[in-house]
Amino acid sequence: MKPAPFDYVSAESVAHAVEALAAAAGDGKVIAGGQSLMPMINFRMVRPSVLVDINRIAGLDRIEDRGDRFHIGALVRHRLTASDPAIARHIPVLHEAMKNVAHLTVRNRGTFCGSVCHADPAAELPMMTLLLNGTIHIASPSGERTLPAREFLLSSLTTALQPDELVTGIAIEKLAPGTGWGFEEFARRHGDYALAAVTATVERRQGRASNVRLAVMGVGDTATRLPAVEAALEGSAMDGPAIADAVARLRTGIEPNSDLNGSADYRRHLAGVLAERVLKAAWDRAEEGAST
Amino acid sequence: MNAKVDVNLVVNGVSHKRTVEPRMLLSDFLRHELGLTGTHVGCEHGVCGACTVLLDGRSARSCLTLAVQADGLEVETVEGQGSREQLGRIQTAFRDHHGLQCGFCTPGFIMTIVDMLQHHPLENDEQIREALSGNICRCTGYQHIVNAVRELAKERGPLP
Numbered sequence: 274m275k276p277a278p279f280d281y282v283s284a285e286s287v288a289h290a291v292e293a294l295a296a297a298a299g300d301g302k303v304i305a306g307g308q309s310l311m312p313m314i315n316f317r318m319v320r321p322s323v324l325v326d327i328n329r330i331a332g333l334d335r336i337e338d339r340g341d342r343f344h345i346g347a348l349v350r351h352r353l354t355a356s357d358p359a360i361a362r363h364i365p366v367l368h369e370a371m372k373n374v375a376h377l378t379v380r381n382r383g384t385f386c387g388s389v390c391h392a393d394p395a396a397e398l399p400m401m402t403l404l405l406n407g408t409i410h411i412a413s414p415s416g417e418r419t420l421p422a423r424e425f426l427l428s429s430l431t432t433a434l435q436p437d438e439l440v441t442g443i444a445i446e447k448l449a450p451g452t453g454w455g456f457e458e459f460a461r462r463h464g465d466y467a468l469a470a471v472t473a474t475v476e477r478r479q480g481r482a483s484n485v486r487l488a489v490m491g492v493g494d495t496a497t498r499l500p501a502v503e504a505a506l507e508g509s510a511m512d513g514p515a516i517a518d519a520v521a522r523l524r525t526g527i528e529p530n531s532d533l534n535g536s537a538d539y540r541r542h543l544a545g546v547l548a549e550r551v552l553k554a555a556w557d558r559a560e561e562g563a564s565t
Numbered sequence: 566m567n568a569k570v571d572v573n574l575v576v577n578g579v580s581h582k583r584t585v586e587p588r589m590l591l592s593d594f595l596r597h598e599l600g601l602t603g604t605h606v607g608c609e610h611g612v613c614g615a616c617t618v619l620l621d622g623r624s625a626r627s628c629l630t631l632a633v634q635a636d637g638l639e640v641e642t643v644e645g646q647g648s649r650e651q652l653g654r655i656q657t658a659f660r661d662h663h664g665l666q667c668g669f670c671t672p673g674f675i676m677t678i679v680d681m682l683q684h685h686p687l688e689n690d691e692q693i694r695e696a697l698s699g700n701i702c703r704c705t706g707y708q709h710i711v712n713a714v715r716e717l718a719k720e721r722g723p724l725p
Contacts, residue, residue: 274609278567281587281633304634311629312610315590324587326634352623376699377685378617378624378677463698 295437297323308383309391351380363447366454395466400496404488405445413438428494453559455551471547477559492529511556577645594632603643614700617673624680643672662713666704687718
């Protein structure tokens, strides 16, 4: 398939991009890496009248260390996130997750922020952004605004971003030293969209779980944290019964869809299996009192 | 009518200038505007890898790139990797190891392997297969392609 016609604007700055989006009156679309958008444009599932290309805007292609967090610019490619040594050290769970994001060639172009904006329910980076208490930095005609990831990701392929707004970067929190983590994904083919994935982090205080975070994807309209399961694990010994209880809560707390690749029941079961592995791995990695 | 755009780019060391619709894919630009039909178009939505080229030295899907986005960039295609009379190193390794049968996917594999040999650790079959996993071949079962890359990786040695 070939794209339907559109006008093209190569934005020179964030302000220029927002201006061009505003001028498109709701019918503009931002392109960064284009690895999700271009297939939809080629299929004509998306037919913007104006395509605003942000690839030539200077300064958006960096991962900045901002103390307790990293700021990932809108043009940071997957290749950079996957290979950045500071990310590997401070957020090893993201380093691990990146191994599952697409293939070599797609990683050369695709961007972290673009993946989150695309909001595919079976993509890793929306889930990782939720896990890492991400903050979305947005440029709009009226100025800058920020949104927590949980308020940004609304549903399948749907975010709180307005048509005249541009995501300029996403801030994600570093993990406290000694934080345990786990990431498990099941996909039919490596690098393909996953049937389900689960990720977690946990700190260990006097043998008890603290600051438990758990997120899932592929089992609902959007990736999500599971606050009720996190709360149940908080302060627990993370032993067999505690994890079994968490898995049971997770299975009742999600509403997967059925599709060609698997029934809802299958996905619910799968998410539980992955969660059990993830929680055990996270607890095994957690170092006692390391963050205090 | 949507405004046409000027595209200036360098393909395999040769400068080209065309004026095209912004919606023209880089894959179509190479094939239809420049007559460089070595770049094959398989799925046209970024899944098969047949259209892989290098953009400023890194592999990219030319079907997921607009020609206008390549304006000012260096593009390398399979035509730059050797000729019928004088096969390039990767092409020779493919011939020696039977890394192709019908050949449709081969240009994409070749260009992906250029990127792999320049930038990626290829110390074992797992790393080789992982790096090749974005390209689909329906003939070879991949084993012969892996064999070819293993030999190329051995010649190259470890990355600095």
